[in-house]
Amino acid sequence: MPEAFTNSKRIGAVATVALASLALSACGQAPEAAQPGAAGASDFTACMVSDQGGFDDKSFNQLSHDGLLQAQEQLGIKTLEAESKSPDDFEPNMTAMVQQGCNVIIPVGFMLADSTEAAAAANPNIDFAIVDYDAIKADNVLGLNYDAAQAAFLAGYAAAGASKTGTVATYGGAAIPTVTIFMDGFAKGVEHYNKEKGKDVKVLGWDVKAQTGQFVGDFENQTVAQQITEGFLSQKADIILPVGGPLYQGGAEAIKASGQEAYIIGVDSDLAARETQYKDIIMTSITKSMDKSVLEAIKMSVDGSFKGGTYTGTLENDGVGLASFGAFESKLPAGMTDELAQLKADIISGKIKDISPSSPKA
Numbered sequence: 001m002p003e004a005f006t007n008s009k010r011i012g013a014v015a016t017v018a019l020a021s022l023a024l025s026a027c028g029q030a031p032e033a034a035q036p037g038a039a040g041a042s043d044f045t046a047c048m049v050s051d052q053g054g055f056d057d058k059s060f061n062q063l064s065h066d067g068l069l070q071a072q073e074q075l076g077i078k079t080l081e082a083e084s085k086s087p088d089d090f091e092p093n094m095t096a097m098v099q100q101g102c103n104v105i106i107p108v109g110f111m112l113a114d115s116t117e118a119a120a121a122a123n124p125n126i127d128f129a130i131v132d133y134d135a136i137k138a139d140n141v142l143g144l145n146y147d148a149a150q151a152a153f154l155a156g157y158a159a160a161g162a163s164k165t166g167t168v169a170t171y172g173g174a175a176i177p178t179v180t181i182f183m184d185g186f187a188k189g190v191e192h193y194n195k196e197k198g199k200d201v202k203v204l205g206w207d208v209k210a211q212t213g214q215f216v217g218d219f220e221n222q223t224v225a226q227q228i229t230e231g232f233l234s235q236k237a238d239i240i241l242p243v244g245g246p247l248y249q250g251g252a253e254a255i256k257a258s259g260q261e262a263y264i265i266g267v268d269s270d271l272a273a274r275e276t277q278y279k280d281i282i283m284t285s286i287t288k289s290m291d292k293s294v295l296e297a298i299k300m301s302v303d304g305s306f307k308g309g310t311y312t313g314t315l316e317n318d319g320v321g322l323a324s325f326g327a328f329e330s331k332l333p334a335g336m337t338d339e340l341a342q343l344k345a346d347i348i349s350g351k352i353k354d355i356s357p358s359s360p361k362a
Contacts, residue, residue: 075298132145151322156186180356
């Protein structure tokens, strides 16, 4: 049976916070956002279906859910949500949202692509904005995707420079493009550091050319995540990138138990800000502004300007980025922040390109 959906409490209209419009490849610049209290807003229902991992994963599900809650607060709309515990929940949860009369449905994650495509085809009067997927071509489907490889490249470069052992590592939840795009960027950043500095920092867990590496097999099994991390630590890796929603917890626990000086890099949201119990071993996070893009998609559905197409978050439009290093900044080599700023500029200008085969195509 699907996880029961929740009818969130309606919150009255409040002052809108100005946000940058989405750049939509299919329809140009997004129109002005709907204003709070707009006619019909109180009768509008925005809905969300999570990927496995749930809305409290401190990663992409939770960050997307933040956008839904922001829309509820700013626009005075109603919301419904369905939390998926496994892939078996995707289709029934999507069906439940359709049956509840949702005006727009936000499926969170690449793994919901099939159920989204089927629901969108069967319900052309419902808008769908799917997070982390852009291959559904339909007038009522907007793909919200993010070139995470760009920001991961910066993280890999910084990790290579900060590593004391000369070995870093990464692992993923599943071998899908929205996971491997981070791993590609991270490994390519290390490779670039080695080339620029004449070093030989090693990357465990991922081979960019072969597109093979270490995976838990799902986004739930913390025991396997911990075991993989223990293996990396035994090979002297001291900075580790877990790409798999809540799977960072297994990695963090392995580091704490080892007593070694090692750190993790978060993904999607600023992990140090959300997960204070591990903040001392979080180097930085590779972020995706899913909350902002979800909010903007809902605003367009509310004001009637929603169209199918694609939004791509990049370093240039702040759709992806690198969170603050916080206390870890003092551990970075001298001049690293300036080097990262230049690398960001080089990626934006196109001087550095073709980072990942999973990057969204222009």
